[in-house]
Amino acid sequence: xxxxxxxLTAKKAALKGTQGKAQRKVxxxxxxxxxxxxxxxxxxxxxRKSIPHAPRMDQYRVIRQPLNTETAMKKLEDDNTLVFxxxxxANKRQIKDAVKKLYDVEAAKINTLIRPDGQxxxxxxxxxxxxxxxxxxxxxxx
Amino acid sequence: MVAVKAHELRNxxxxxxxxxxxxxxxxxxxxxxxxxxxxxxxxxxxxTRKAVARVxxxxxxxxxxxxxxxxxxxxYTPLDLRTKKTRAIRRRLTKVEASKKTVKEQKKLAHFPQRxxxxxx
Numbered sequence: 001x002x003x004x005x006x007x008l009t010a011k012k013a014a015l016k017g018t019q020g021k022a023q024r025k026v027x028x029x030x031x032x033x034x035x036x037x038x039x040x041x042x043x044x045x046x047x048r049k050s051i052p053h054a055p056r057m058d059q060y061r062v063i064r065q066p067l068n069t070e071t072a073m074k075k076l077e078d079d080n081t082l083v084f085x086x087x088x089x090a091n092k093r094q095i096k097d098a099v100k101k102l103y104d105v106e107a108a109k110i111n112t113l114i115r116p117d118g119q120x121x122x123x124x125x126x127x128x129x130x131x132x133x134x135x136x137x138x139x140x141x142x
Numbered sequence: 143m144v145a146v147k148a149h150e151l152r153n154x155x156x157x158x159x160x161x162x163x164x165x166x167x168x169x170x171x172x173x174x175x176x177x178x179x180x181x182x183x184x185x186x187x188x189x190t191r192k193a194v195a196r197v198x199x200x201x202x203x204x205x206x207x208x209x210x211x212x213x214x215x216x217x218y219t220p221l222d223l224r225t226k227k228t229r230a231i232r233r234r235l236t237k238v239e240a241s242k243k244t245v246k247e248q249k250k251l252a253h254f255p256q257r258x259x260x261x262x263x
Contacts, residue, residue, distance in 0.1 A: 045218045046219060050206065050223050051202070060170070141175045141178060
């Protein structure tokens with residue numbers, strides 16, 4: 001039995017050689033592209049920040065105060081819009097959410113500008129089903 | 143309004159504190175509205191701002207203190223709970239690491255300590 005095996009391996013070695021033959025990959029294009037490798041998700045051993053910060057731009061920070069100048073009052077009555085002084089870093093989406101959270105009204109559209117004194121003014125036009133005068137009374141600045 | 147005191151705040155739990163924070167911020171907003179309508183309660187605005195700061199301080203202090211207790215037994219702690227000192231100091235060898243000696247050095251010190259001699263008067 002052992003002698004037979006030995007004879008067979010000797011025959012194989014004589015015909016095919018003792019090292020294994022690796023097959024060369026057939027390349028169909030001349031360009032070499034990055035092969036797809038395994039990408040693992042992160043599993044951190046500790047969180048880098050101990051406490052995640054509370055949202056910094058909350059509704060109280062976004063809207064600073066309403067304006068009650070003559071032109072603002074005109075806009076209130078005629079165009080159903082409220083005029084606010086707003087944080088400079090606030091954007092229109094944040095202003096819309098803040099107005100929703102604070103006063104429970106939907107804004108149809110918002111226009112903003114930055115005054116020469118550096119503060120941001122927001123014209124918040126309310127939807128047709130909300131009355132700006134009522135909201136202003138509720139806020140308390142009529 | 144009763145002045146908000148920190149030692150009273152520390153007895154409250156987190157839910158109560160966040161609620162108080164919200165109330166204070168709303169009050170601050172209404173005070174700002176009153177300012178433009180000529181209400182003129184300007185001292186209250188300052189006091190309310192400081193009260194908001196006090197509540198936030200108490201919230202954060204107790205949170206961090208609890209976290210430090212939680213991480214005391216663990217190997218890795220979050221970076222902002224580790225000692226800050228300076229970058230160079232953090233990279234220095236620890237006292238234990240710096241005092242380590244090779245066996246050869248230990249033997250030398252044991253066999254040939256610094257001798258002290260005195261001249262008899």
